[in-house]
Amino acid sequence: MTADALQHWLRLTLIPGIGGERQRRLLATFGLPGQVFDAGHGALARVVGDKLAHALRDHDAGAAIDAALAWAAEDDNHILTLADGTYPRALLDTADPPTLLYVKGDPAALNLPALAVVGSRNATPQGLDNAEAFARALAADGLCIVSGLALGIDGAAHRGAMAGGGRTVAVIGTGVDRVYPARHRDLARQIVAHGAIVSEFPLGTPAAAHNFPRRNRIIAGLARGVLVVEAAPGSGSLITARLAVEQGREVFAIPGSIHSPLSKGCHQLIREGAKLVETAQDILEEQAFASIKPGAGPAEAADSAPSAADGPLLDALGFDPVTLDTLAERTGLTADTLYAMLLDMELEGRVSRLPGGRFQRQA
Incomplete structure (x- = not known):
């Protein structure tokens, strides 16, 4: 997108009183923002009313536009509009997609x-x-x-x-x-x-x-x-x-x-x-x-298999309910380390948490 085109998008979103719904109505009626600003007062007033039609033609957002363009020229900074191919597709399926997004990163x-x-x-x-x-x-x-x-x-x-x-x-x-x-x-x-x-x-x-x-x-x-x-x-x-x-x-x-x-x-x-x-x-x-990873089902078999690090802990668990203190005695690990490992295994469905602070192996 050229700098001139982006200026028009920025200007449209920086006018007080012209929110997302009105912005989309203007774009649907006239096309791109440049065409919105080329439209006559009467045509604009029929879409957003007389007061906002004046604001569209008279509001000076020059300083904010210049600041945004300078920001977008820096590394990792981006401004996406509804017309960009990189605009999030998921947001296009919503009732109120932002006309413009400021993105820092990828x-x-x-x-x-x-x-x-x-x-x-x-x-x-x-x-x-x-x-x-x-x-x-x-x-x-x-x-x-x-x-x-x-x-x-x-x-x-x-x-x-x-x-x-x-x-x-x-x-x-x-x-x-x-x-x-x-x-x-x-x-x-x-x-x-x-x-x-x-x-x-x-x-x-x-x-x-x-x-x-x-x-x-x-x-x-x-x-x-x-x-x-x-x-x-x-x-x-x-x-x-x-x-x-x-x-x-x-x-x-x-x-x-x-x-x-x-x-x-x-x-x-x-x-x-x-x-x-x-x-x-x-x-x-x-x-x-269910198909986030290509060729994988809801979760790959490897995700539910014990890792090398988990093996000794699974052995220490056995198959009967056991407390954290008992596991600490059996493994020599600290309670904090054990808790972190058990939480991961619980999320993977390999350990369940029982009343009284006990844990039990599930697989």
């Missing part, structure tokens, strides 16, 4: 088979472990993990995807030149190197509460499904899940304690029809994810 990551992983900012330690372990296992199986760069579950999901050697995409509610929250600055740099950060909001847009529900529709739209790890009733994660349902995506939820407020949102989703999941395999078996 735009190709936006077209990979993806699962969104979302949940509470104030997650429990177990919730953080679950988010990271699920993301790691699913990324290793070829799924790009999409989340929102927020504290809690989002950050754990991004880290898990990268730990699994996979790709991850962060959809944010600020300008892509900002990092919110600031403490995720290092994480944001890592995500750019292993995927992309994307926003529909103009450069410089600060964090504002009303931006995040709009951000959530992109998270849901980019993915084939949404996994909710922990969520309180009425949380943004439930909004993302409902947007996913509206867009025809799968919704998954991890159950938790009936006494935990952060389990109530997941239990509500399960009552409403979300699939209860206990392992990454539960997600991979769904039709939307």
Whole structure:
């Protein structure tokens, strides 16, 4: 796309009061943005009304356009429009695709088979472990993990995807030149190197509460499904899940304690029809994810086979229920190391967790 053409796209999205629906109506009526701006006042007014027709012709967005073009000229920075062949195909199937996306990183990551992983900012330690372990296992199986760069579950999901050697995409509610929250600055740099950060909001847009529900529709739209790890009733994660349902995506939820407020949102989703999941395999078996790897079924046989590192632990487990302390005595490993290994094996369906903090081998 030429710089002149991109200027017109930027100008269209930078006019106050002309949101996505009106932008698409103008494009459907007149064609490309350049043709929108070439149209007469009367023709524009018939589509968006007199006041906005004046704004289309008179609003000066020159400084913002120049800043965006300069940003896009830097390494790893891209601006995608609805007319670009690299625009995410999944978003084109949604009711409200952004007219323009600012992308920092690799735009190709936006077209990979993806699962969104979302949940509470104030997650429990177990919730953080679950988010990271699920993301790691699913990324290793070829799924790009999409989340929102927020504290809690989002950050754990991004880290898990990268730990699994996979790709991850962060959809944010600020300008892509900002990092919110600031403490995720290092994480944001890592995500750019292993995927992309994307926003529909103009450069410089600060964090504002009303931006995040709009951000959530992109998270849901980019993915084939949404996994909710922990969520309180009425949380943004439930909004993302409902947007996913509206867009025809799968919704998954991890159950938790009936006494935990952060389990109530997941239990509500399960009552409403979300699939209860206990392992990454539960997600991979769904039709939307059944053929992520060419030539593979829902999960390759090697995924369920014990690794060399797991062999001694499986031997120590035996086939009777056993506590973590007993395993530590049998293996000489620390509780933290054992817990991490057992969580991976639990997600793969090879170990089950029993009441009283006990574990039992399943295969």
